[in-house]
Amino acid sequence: MNIALLGYGKMGKTIEQIAIKRGHNIVLTVDKDDKDYDITKADVAIDFSIPTEAFNNISNCINNQVPVISGTTGWLDNYDKAVALCQEKKGAFIYTSNYSLGVNIFFELNKTLAKMMSTLKQYNVSMEEIHHTQKLDAPSGTAISLANDIISQHSGYDNWKLNENGEKIVPIIAKRIENVPGTHTVNYESEVDSISIEHIAHTRQGFALGAVIAAEWIAGKTGVFTMKDVLNIG
Numbered sequence: 001m002n003i004a005l006l007g008y009g010k011m012g013k014t015i016e017q018i019a020i021k022r023g024h025n026i027v028l029t030v031d032k033d034d035k036d037y038d039i040t041k042a043d044v045a046i047d048f049s050i051p052t053e054a055f056n057n058i059s060n061c062i063n064n065q066v067p068v069i070s071g072t073t074g075w076l077d078n079y080d081k082a083v084a085l086c087q088e089k090k091g092a093f094i095y096t097s098n099y100s101l102g103v104n105i106f107f108e109l110n111k112t113l114a115k116m117m118s119t120l121k122q123y124n125v126s127m128e129e130i131h132h133t134q135k136l137d138a139p140s141g142t143a144i145s146l147a148n149d150i151i152s153q154h155s156g157y158d159n160w161k162l163n164e165n166g167e168k169i170v171p172i173i174a175k176r177i178e179n180v181p182g183t184h185t186v187n188y189e190s191e192v193d194s195i196s197i198e199h200i201a202h203t204r205q206g207f208a209l210g211a212v213i214a215a216e217w218i219a220g221k222t223g224v225f226t227m228k229d230v231l232n233i234g
């Protein structure tokens with residue numbers, strides 16, 4: 001496949017290596033100052049850019065009938081608009097806050113645990129995410145997905161907050177430490193014990209491989225999908 005990389009930073013470059021190893025061609029790389037490019041030379045675009053630009057990048061692909069895989073986090077206020085545009089134009093679009101297989105299994109574990117904990121009111125949940133110091137958004141997109149999944153399964157919670165606790169709140173602590181690719185922990189605490197589940201990314205390769213697999217999967221399809229569709233889990 002001919003792939004366009006919208007965002008040629010840490011993730012863009014990791015995706016390039018994996019895509020080439022899997023036999024694909026990178027026909028376009030786009031960064032901040034690249035404006036007049038022809039997206040139609042790509043069979044699929046992969047957007048790992050920045051929160052303020054992701055929606056424009058995604059819309060441009062959909063308007064030009066180029067299927068688009070987005071991993072950029074921190075732009076979800078515009079997610080519903082992207083879905084509506086994709087439906088109107090009969091395009092193809094996938095967004096997920098985390099493309100790694102391990103995290104997608106972790107998402108399912110988190111939902112199952114939250115459902116079990118819903119009947120055990122002696123446990124209080126809290127979450128922590130740790131990322132590298134260049135990260136622009138907090139909490140991470142993955143932490144938001146995990147928190148929303150807890151809220152959907154556990155009647156004791158109806159909102160999440162960063163660095164704040166309160167009634168029916170899933171509190172999220174975000175830490176920024178040099179060179180950490182991404183660690184997410186969900187902890188349930190009672191007076192007598194604790195139960196934690198944790199996902200630790202050792203490198204960015206898992207995110208990048210998942211994004212390339214999603215790009216391969218979307219070829220020839222129309223619609224709005226998630227990584228659950230790609231991996232057929234959950």
Ligand SMILES: NC(=O)C1=CN([C@@H]2O[C@H](COP(=O)(O)OP(=O)(O)OC[C@H]3O[C@@H](n4cnc5c(N)ncnc54)[C@H](OP(=O)(O)O)[C@@H]3O)[C@@H](O)[C@H]2O)C=CC1
Pocket residue numbers: 006007008009010011012030031032033048049050051053057070071072073074096097098099100134207
């Ligand atoms: N869903 C997932 O599995 C994962 C998601 N992410 C998310 O992906 C995004 C990128 O992460 P990462 O690669 O680490 O970040 P980087 O900062 O390393 O890369 C972002 C790149 O986007 C470029 N950029 C700026 N403006 C535009 C634009 N208008 N169009 C295209 N590119 C642009 C930046 O260029 P310049 O430096 O010139 O400004 C930079 O090269 C983040 O939102 C992150 O949270 C990260 C890992 C996994």
Ligand SMILES: O=C(O)C1=N[C@H](C(=O)O)C[C@H](O)C1
Pocket residue numbers: 073097098131135139140141142143181182183207
């Ligand atoms: O910015 C990152 O690096 C990452 N961002 C994603 C997120 O916000 O959840 C996924 C991963 O944790 C790495």
